Amino acid sequence: MSDTTKKWFILSAGRIEGPWTPEEVETKLPSTSEPLIWGRGLADWLPVDSWRAALQTGGAALSEAIPFDEASWSYRNRTDDRVHGPFTYVDLLATLREMKDFSDVEISGPDLKDWSEIYEIQKIVDELGISRRAHQRVPMMGHLIFEAPSGEQQQVRVVSISAGGMSLNEATPFGIGTQFKAQLRSPNLYAEIACTCEVVYSGPQQTGLRFTHLPAEGESAIIEYVNKFKNLGER
Structure with missing residues (x-):
């Protein structure tokens, strides 16, 4: 199953081009030299075979170093301080994707100091495809x-x-x-x-x-x- 929710970039011969869907990336690859691929949620550029393998497994491998099975993530809204969770990382992302406004959302989880504004956690920002313009x-x-x-x-x-x-x-x-x-x-x-x-x-x-x-x-x-x-x- 292709991960069409992400936007992907190709690095080849020192040039970065994109963003493209997985299908668009595949059409570009034959004309590239030793390409690497990067997209939202990745900590590093991936060789083509690793990128394809991650897409085929539903993208789970794209979020490395995250404790998927451990319910150690929570979120709260600054307007009422009510804590929601704990969630696994995957469940947290699923819950956050239902939201339209992240301006008051704070996250607590592994490797975070106290509560952090959602926009400070680049991995989550990338996974959700959100940004401060x-x-x-x-x-x-x-x-x-x-x-x-x-x-x-x-x-x-x-x-x-x-x-x-x-x-x-x-x-x-x-x-x-x-x-x-x-x-x-x-x-x-x-x-x-x-x-x-x-x-x-x-x-x-x-x-x-x-x-x-x-x-x-x-x-x-x-x-x-x-x-x-x-x-x-x-x-």
Whole structure:
């Protein structure tokens, strides 16, 4: 069964194109060289065979590192503070998909610090296909370089970005709420960008960051890049 609820991007020869449905992706693949595929809910780019296998299993493999069978997720509405749950991750997503307004929804779950606004949890935002239009998240191939608390320089992969933050494909040595300075480097950008980031989500295979400081030229470069994908979610 094809997962037609997601919008997919192809990375080939350093270029990112999309978004497309699975059927559209298949028509594009013969003309690509060593393609990788990314879509909402993924922590990293997938080889074609892995992507196809995940689609055939209903997409379950696309949400790695999430405890599906453990009822450890809850949500509440800030207007009344009533807690709903606990749910498994799959049941939580099914419940959230019935909603039309997420402005007051907060989530509690593994790897989260207390209650978090739904828009701070990029994996759930991607799974639901929702966004704050001012911070549209789009795919990227790049690296974030920073100094760990041990003094060692570390480099992690960036897989998606917006004017408000970015997603990494692995954990960082920083806890939720920690701010740190870093350098963003990507062939998709015309210059390396110095930035200050805050950890808003931390899992074993994915980290969500919020920009707390960007130089004007860095913000402009990111916005220019994001605008290339302005039709994301509208197709």
